[in-house]
Amino acid sequence: MNANLAERWAELPDLLAGHVLLSLSAILVGLTLSLPLGIYAASRPRLAGLVLNLASIVQTIPGLALLALMVPLLGGTIGYAPAFLALMLYSILPILRNTIVGLQGVDPVVRDAARGIGMTAREQLWRVELPLALPVIVAGLRTAVVWVVGAATLATPVGASSLGNYIFAGLQTRNWLSVLFGCLFAAGLAIILDQMIRLLEVAARERRSRLAGLVGLALAVLLTVTIAPRFVDFGPAGRNAREAGEVARMARLSDTTIRVGAKAFTEQYILGALLEDRLAGAGGRVERRDNLGSSIAFDALRSGEIDVYVDYSGTIWATVMNRPEPVNRHAMLAEMTGWLWAEHGILALGSLGFENAYGFAMARESAEALGVASLADLAPLAAELTVGGDAEVFSRPEWVMTRDSYGLSAMQTRAMDATFMYGAVRDGQVDLISAYTTDGRIAAFDLVVLDDPLAVLPPYDAVVLLSPGAAANPALVDVLASLIGTIDDDAMREANRRVDLDRQTPAQAAAWLAGRIGPEGAAQ
Amino acid sequence: MIEHAPAVLDVRDVRKTYAGDVEAVRGVSLSVARGRLLVLAGASGCGKTSLLKMINRLEETSGGSILFGGEDIDGMDPVALRRRIGWVMQGDGLFPHMSVRRNVGLIPQLAGQDPARVELRVREMLELVRLDPDEFGERLPAELSGGQRQRVGFARALAGEPELVLMDEPFSALDPITRDGLQQDFRALQAELGFAAVMVTHDMAEALIMAHEVAVMREGQLVQRGTPRELMASPVDDYVTGLLETPRRQVQAIAELGR
Ligand SMILES: Nc1ncnc2c1ncn2[C@@H]1O[C@H](COP(=O)(O)OP(=O)(O)OP(=O)(O)O)[C@@H](O)[C@H]1O
């Protein structure tokens, strides 16, 4: 637990900096756009209606979806840019709405008086209308701050690091301390910023310059302390000293920055850590991009935003190549490799040696009680059964084909986070789940994976994918090639189990895997 | 027509037609000289406010012309024009977020006077309307009584040394005693400072008590103009007689109490 806490603290400066930088820049730009627009629209009722409707539409898009949509909109760019854009759009509505409502709410008698005593339009705005609308506008700004600081935790899957990394990674690895860290710091940040804005407004209204100065100072300190780690890199110095000897010995990748991507589940974190370990060992500078959404990871690789990550042949086959028909494992691997290279210049380096397939698992006890051993046995029982799966699975071709081929359309489906599925089927909350076959909990919870006699479910070999840019770097290809064929199903399952059940960190599990594989070259 | 001095304000055959063919003012002519108070009276909706708003160009005329200090206001910058004309409205129209001091000092400040002079002017104005600057200066409008607010409204209108003051029912929201005191004070102020004034009122008694001259409007037109005495002596038609009926009856009723 202490190691966990120490690791979480160590992550804090970077994640907090990312979070503050992302949300504040989004709010600042949102404010500079929406305030003038609101002022301009307030006296033009038709325009006001139009912009408010547009902004409301943006607001009805769920935060996560809006963030994810920005990635294809920006041509596959991941990281700061799409997250910034989505959050900025998100901040517009409350500020815009309150600016318009606040200005329109100024008493017409007061407005007439301002004109009648001879104020210019500008003087009316600055001396009368804006000061009177200020409390309403500030309320909008505070809403925007709370929303954006909260929604910035959703920037994690599009590859922008934020306090959401704690939450996403924690959820996947059942590391509740990590989830708690993310929630507490995000909520704390929102509350502090909200209160600071409130105090600034009080100071402005009551003309208390000392209070304004104090709050301004506190804000400046908060910003400096949180953002500084982004610009002053403390980390590498220490790390370099420690690893100096190693680096000198095999500095084949020196001065190359390699961005390693990972999707948002345990196995991916472990493999990400393993890749990092290998690359850093060869002298490379590694940046991790964890928690990428499934299709976002591929887009990011294609556009060169990340250099390498591990994906699964069946996933590429179905969701990227859009091939509905299953083929045998080796044919799929060969065809996929050729297709990726020809279409995108992406190098599929080879299989790591294990397969992480989608399978359907039941608790052994209930499978035996129902006399079920294969998917083909389920059809007569389908109406009484409930199948659980992550949000993604029910819209994927694998489920559609399984359902149609085995006649399971009467079955109830229940989407839940992958973390909770295994416990849910063990405890009988659902009868069946779509399990990942390398998950450590299959053995630990005494689940059985049902046979697939019609061979509907495609194979899922874990393959190392390199972006076109990375594929052109022979040293990099060389280092990673040493991992091909080194991890079998049992090894991966054990590594997953260590994280999911023994509460080890992904880095610890990766170290165990690395030890098992042996040093670079040993496996060859 | 009684002309004591050259007219500060000269309204010539002015018309106002609002969108939708509402003819609010249909050819009104009048003039007001320095130090004089003209009261506009008449039933609700007869165009009093519309006429007043055309004088400081809060509304544009649809016909006729208005001369201010001998110059056609059409050729003047509306903001510059309004700064030379005091504006007092019903229910004070003070800025709720500004202290009494800032409300009163606003016009001189906008005119670019230096702070020391503005401050001096504020004190002078507040004393003029019989409010202690030290006691009331830092208060917000919400911390004043209705009568005090209206006094601040006058002080603000007069701070710019206007040649003309326009007032739309300035006393209508006040209780009779406060109203009486303010009416007297206003006449005294006018006598002291010598500005010309146009006041709109519903209250015929108020018109008769305060005005140098009363102009009675009906459906956008002027039906009679004269001193209060002339009006009482010879109302031109039943409409004017009807308007005078209420004050007349009140006076009689009170006189009978005394017998
Ligand atoms: N902005 C406007 N647009 C259209 N019509 C208007 C406008 N302002 C006033 N009117 C109309 O012009 C007419 C005269 O209105 P005005 O406000 O001048 O009357 P008033 O004599 O001041 O009435 P009151 O004593 O009730 O204040 C009314 O019929 C009114 O409905």
Ligand SMILES: [Mg+2]
């Ligand atoms: Mg009126």
